[in-house]
């Protein structure tokens with residue numbers, strides 16, 4: 001009997017950090033073959049020259065985006081604003097599309113205009129895309145043709161707050177996020193220059209971060225409004241996001257109720273783990289041990305001296321916050337086992 005043919009996947013923007021992670025994951029995926037990967041600047045070069053971890057794992061060479069051929073699954077991994085301007089062309093080439101950028105995450109053109117300070121170039125496409133966070137959108141992603149990526153910071157906040165938000169228990173929340181340098185992609189800038197970046201603890205978005213819109217869409221539209229503030233700080237990490245969310249609940253909650261809420265939300269989630277131990281050094285979520293994995297670790301603590309609940313969530317921004325969630329979406333869209341290609345456990349020590 002013939003084996004089922006593998007899906008043919010292509011990656012646009014494959015020389016970037018997100019595209020490189022999509023390729024790494026798909027090279028280990030039993031149902032998918034990557035047939036094309038693009039980079040304008042690296043066209044003609046072997047992918048390992050840019051992604052040295054993939055040396056001898058693939059003979060692929062970069063092509064230019066205009067050489068793109070039709071494929072079963074197209075991953076778009078370009079900077080913000082590039083996919084939305086060419087979506088008609090990409091949709092004619094990819095039977096299914098997963099776009100890692102922010103171009104199709106927000107359903108409302110008005111909300112998009114507010115946060116991105118521009119009119120969306122293809123507003124009719126916005127509500128055709130399913131927001132690509134499987135924990136919140138699993139049933140819509142199953143069989144879908146188009147999925148957006150997720151904001152990495154939004155993902156840490158959404159998964160931290162989901163158990164409380166869906167129970168209508170949040171009055172207000174201040175989410176403080178510490179983030180690594182790979183969030184900014186592989187293009188160098190003065191802020192990523194080693195003498196400027198190394199050792200810094202730099203507030204870069206104390207207010208006004210665009211990912212706030214994704215939390216509004218995913219948690220407030222379905223479950224009710226609450227006051228939300230995000231502050232983002234760059235720290236000395238390459239990969240990783242740690243969200244520390246200070247929640248004022250609508251009513252006092254004891255430990256038992258909190259455990260119940262978090263267990264009910266995440267007991268059956270393959271990639272969300274509750275981390276809350278009484279002893280040891282790994283009592284709470286920590287991004288370092290998640291590097292390269294698709295896990296989001298979530299923990300919580302009640303403040304005995306106030307009405308505050310602190311919820312913690314850690315991810316690898318390039319994985320659960322980008323390529324890992326994208327491949328998880330692909331598995332759902334194509335009817336594969338949801339965890340295929342995503343079972344790497346990370347390294348310890350690292």
Ligand SMILES: NC(=O)c1ccc[n+]([C@@H]2O[C@H](COP(=O)([O-])OP(=O)(O)OC[C@H]3O[C@@H](n4cnc5c(N)ncnc54)[C@H](OP(=O)(O)O)[C@@H]3O)[C@@H](O)[C@H]2O)c1
Pocket residue numbers: 012013014015016017018019038039040041042065077078079080082100101102149150151152182183184185186187317318321322
């Ligand atoms: N980094 C993260 O943690 C993260 C997390 C979640 C989501 N995302 C989103 O994922 C997307 C990719 O992020 P990244 O960090 O991988 O960026 P990156 O490292 O800067 O890579 C961008 C890639 O896009 C290609 N590219 C740029 N302009 C293009 C164009 N006009 N047409 C075709 N290809 C183009 C670049 O290669 P050439 O210029 O050589 O073509 C490069 O391969 C972004 O939209 C980002 O917001 C990133």
